[in-house]
Amino acid sequence: MNSKKIFFELIKNKKNYRLGKIHTNRGSLDTPAFMPVGTQGTVKSIFSDDVLKTGTQIILGNTYHLLLRPGIEILKKFGGLHNFMNWKKPILTDSGGYQIYSLSTKRDISNKGVKFKSHIDGSVHEFTPENIIDIQNIIGSDINMVLDECVPYSSSYSYAKTSLKLTHSWLDRSIIQHNKIKDAYGHKQFLFPIVQGAFFDDLRKKSAEYVSNCNLPGNAIGGLSVGEPNEKMYHFTDLVCQILPKDKPRYLMGVGTPENILECISLGCDMFDCVIPTRNGRNGMLFTTEGIINIKNSKWKKDFTPIDSNLNGHFSNDYSKAYLRHLIINKEILGSQIASMHNLKFYSWLLKISRTKIIKGNFTSWKNKIIKKITQRL
Amino acid sequence: MNSKKIFFELIKNKKNYRLGKIHTNRGSLDTPAFMPVGTQGTVKSIFSDDVLKTGTQIILGNTYHLLLRPGIEILKKFGGLHNFMNWKKPILTDSGGYQIYSLSTKRDISNKGVKFKSHIDGSVHEFTPENIIDIQNIIGSDINMVLDECVPYSSSYSYAKTSLKLTHSWLDRSIIQHNKIKDAYGHKQFLFPIVQGAFFDDLRKKSAEYVSNCNLPGNAIGGLSVGEPNEKMYHFTDLVCQILPKDKPRYLMGVGTPENILECISLGCDMFDCVIPTRNGRNGMLFTTEGIINIKNSKWKKDFTPIDSNLNGHFSNDYSKAYLRHLIINKEILGSQIASMHNLKFYSWLLKISRTKIIKGNFTSWKNKIIKKITQRL
Numbered sequence: 001m002n003s004k005k006i007f008f009e010l011i012k013n014k015k016n017y018r019l020g021k022i023h024t025n026r027g028s029l030d031t032p033a034f035m036p037v038g039t040q041g042t043v044k045s046i047f048s049d050d051v052l053k054t055g056t057q058i059i060l061g062n063t064y065h066l067l068l069r070p071g072i073e074i075l076k077k078f079g080g081l082h083n084f085m086n087w088k089k090p091i092l093t094d095s096g097g098y099q100i101y102s103l104s105t106k107r108d109i110s111n112k113g114v115k116f117k118s119h120i121d122g123s124v125h126e127f128t129p130e131n132i133i134d135i136q137n138i139i140g141s142d143i144n145m146v147l148d149e150c151v152p153y154s155s156s157y158s159y160a161k162t163s164l165k166l167t168h169s170w171l172d173r174s175i176i177q178h179n180k181i182k183d184a185y186g187h188k189q190f191l192f193p194i195v196q197g198a199f200f201d202d203l204r205k206k207s208a209e210y211v212s213n214c215n216l217p218g219n220a221i222g223g224l225s226v227g228e229p230n231e232k233m234y235h236f237t238d239l240v241c242q243i244l245p246k247d248k249p250r251y252l253m254g255v256g257t258p259e260n261i262l263e264c265i266s267l268g269c270d271m272f273d274c275v276i277p278t279r280n281g282r283n284g285m286l287f288t289t290e291g292i293i294n295i296k297n298s299k300w301k302k303d304f305t306p307i308d309s310n311l312n313g314h315f316s317n318d319y320s321k322a323y324l325r326h327l328i329i330n331k332e333i334l335g336s337q338i339a340s341m342h343n344l345k346f347y348s349w350l351l352k353i354s355r356t357k358i359i360k361g362n363f364t365s366w367k368n369k370i371i372k373k374i375t376q377r378l
Numbered sequence: 379m380n381s382k383k384i385f386f387e388l389i390k391n392k393k394n395y396r397l398g399k400i401h402t403n404r405g406s407l408d409t410p411a412f413m414p415v416g417t418q419g420t421v422k423s424i425f426s427d428d429v430l431k432t433g434t435q436i437i438l439g440n441t442y443h444l445l446l447r448p449g450i451e452i453l454k455k456f457g458g459l460h461n462f463m464n465w466k467k468p469i470l471t472d473s474g475g476y477q478i479y480s481l482s483t484k485r486d487i488s489n490k491g492v493k494f495k496s497h498i499d500g501s502v503h504e505f506t507p508e509n510i511i512d513i514q515n516i517i518g519s520d521i522n523m524v525l526d527e528c529v530p531y532s533s534s535y536s537y538a539k540t541s542l543k544l545t546h547s548w549l550d551r552s553i554i555q556h557n558k559i560k561d562a563y564g565h566k567q568f569l570f571p572i573v574q575g576a577f578f579d580d581l582r583k584k585s586a587e588y589v590s591n592c593n594l595p596g597n598a599i600g601g602l603s604v605g606e607p608n609e610k611m612y613h614f615t616d617l618v619c620q621i622l623p624k625d626k627p628r629y630l631m632g633v634g635t636p637e638n639i640l641e642c643i644s645l646g647c648d649m650f651d652c653v654i655p656t657r658n659g660r661n662g663m664l665f666t667t668e669g670i671i672n673i674k675n676s677k678w679k680k681d682f683t684p685i686d687s688n689l690n691g692h693f694s695n696d697y698s699k700a701y702l703r704h705l706i707i708n709k710e711i712l713g714s715q716i717a718s719m720h721n722l723k724f725y726s727w728l729l730k731i732s733r734t735k736i737i738k739g740n741f742t743s744w745k746n747k748i749i750k751k752i753t754q755r756l
Binding site: 073 | 418448451452461692693698701708710711714
């Protein structure tokens with residue numbers, strides 16, 4: 001990437017939905033884009049070249065997991081995560097805030113940062129806004145996230161308000177630290193702030209304004225997809241998207257199902273990440289262009305049609321439903337491989353068609369139709 | 379394959395070791411050859427196209443496992459195992475004799491055949507020499523094995539003698555049944571008999587003679603690699619190879635380590651199969667051109683050299699030892715995938731070099747040198 005080149009090109013913005021292009025040192029990606037999750041240096045069960053074959057443009061790494069395993073020292077020695085895992089395209093890393101909320105056995109949040117016990121061995125670690133920037137610098141991600149506090153769905157207004165203040169103060173410190181660090185291994189790193197505010201309109205508005213004022217190259221919406229009904233997720237996404245600047249990509253963290261993604265594209269989101277395609281795939285749930293398949297169901301036992309003949313990719317075409325069922329119910333590793341690759345291919349297909357429909361200007365009508373089709377249980 | 383074409387071409391036979399070519403309806407293979415094990419319709423953790431990339435020429439399927447899962451009815455509907463698992467090259471299936479010996483919870487052997495309880499759900503099944511031929515006909519293997527009784531290493535002479543008589547009578551019935559069946563889905567099937575006789579010279583000789591007289595297209599040696607010391611394995615392999623006809627391929631069942639294979643090539647064996655490269659790979663044991671690696675060992679923690687830079691194949695070259703260690707110790711599926719593919723590539727390499735050395739006539743001196751190298755622990 002030419003350093004003078006802009007980070008985000010907004011190519012089309014009709015109603016709320018948008019088409020764009022993000023440029024990083026390790027290549028560009030078309031938005032709206034989905035990022036498969038490569039928790040600890042691997043998109044589970046997929047070779048990095050095969051991840052590319054699913055149409056994936058960028059992956060997400062989890063700072064929390066990478067800190068614990070393999071650890072920062074090793075990543076530094078390797079010149080970053082890209083080298084370590086043999087992935088040459090862009091990587092976005094989260095800040096660990098969500099994992100501390102969801103995984104660590106004990107956490108102690110203060111103004112300084114958060115102390116937590118590893119969910120693996122109970123070892124004690126500390127994240128601060130500053131060291132999270134430093135760690136992501138060592139990981140060598142192309143897009144870094146600031147440390148935030150992700151609060152539970154059930155949080156009270158008063159807890160959420162206090163937490164938001166903390167998250168904003170951490171954001172300020174993150175920017176200061178980000179401005180101090182050098183590029184990672186010669187590659188520019190971009191920092192995204194995160195809108196929090198739980199499920200309270202005024203807090204979400206306040207946070208969206210605070211974040212917008214930071215004028216960073218992209219903006220994220222966190223703290224959603226934590227157990228709330230879809231309607232709430234859409235309400236707060238909409239509310240925040242109305243405030244966030246149009247000329248910056250909007251990343252809706254941890255979302256979601258194909259339906260969630262399409263709805264949130266229509267609200268103005270540009271980037272998504274979620275473990276659903278890979279995790280659910282390993283458990284035998286397949287997203288297809290015709291609807292959702294629970295491959296463990298006996299109805300597929302003798303079905304020798306391909307997993308999804310509307311998709312390219314030999315994992316969707318060359319293996320039958322009956323074969324995949326046989327693999328998954330017998331806990332054969334190859335079942336996880338085929339299902340994960342297929343589901344990622346489906347997500348790539350869904351985002352690619354979305355971009356086409358956005359260009360054509362008929363995204364909304366297509367979205368309403370396709371959601372009915374792809375959410376039906378086959 | 380032209381039906382008039384011979385099944386086995388013996389290209390070179392120097393001292394005891396041999397170079398050959400086996401021709402089947404689904405392609406030819408150079409011998410000595412190694413067959414990775416695809417227990418229940420998958421070489422564990424490897425896509426069928428990726429199995430090809432490891433240099434594999436033929437795989438082995440387990441009749442016992444395939445009968446239980448996915449079951450014969452499904453394989454029949456698919457037109458055989460090749461279609462079901464999307465593998466276009468030759469398949470050899472064993473007869474299930476070894477699995478009944480090693481896996482089933484209860485077995486009841488009679489002249490008629492063997493009744494056994496499934497190790498999975500306790501369901502009762504029966505193998506007879508006849509139905510084992512029929513089952514393999516439905517599986518559609520290119521090479522079928524006869525039903526035999528595999529006796530424990532500790533068997534008494536009297537038990538082994540009685541068992542051998544049974545195995546030989548089953549062999550006669552297998553041939554009668556084989557001559558009755560049609561080709562499988564238009565593909566010719568070849569039948570191999572199995573030499574048994576436990577660890578008694580006279581029984582092994584008797585069995586080798588009995589088997590030789592059947593004049594089938596190839597001959598197998600069973601009942602070895604069941605816990606005996608290497609010297610005993612080599613002694614009985616040698617003894618049997620001296621009797622089996624030269625113009626038929628000799629398949630040493632269930633063998634073995636790279637060292638075992640090289641030693642038994644030197645004794646005159648042409649075909650091998652074993653779960654070691656894939657199973658040990660999943661557990662972090664890597665065979666390399668420089669020696670054996672236990673990748674879980676902390677000495678590899680920061681080693682960013684490729685797994686084996688002397689081998690082609692991106693799984694051996696594009697991933698570092700430290701990365702593979704990270705994957706294996708954290709039980710990431712991708713670790714099994716990389717290690718399994720690498721180990722199969724190593725086995726293919728070993729067999730390929732062996733064939734080159736056999737052609738050149740210096741196999742024995744090379745074998746003695748390379749065994750020292752590849753069996754050392756790194």
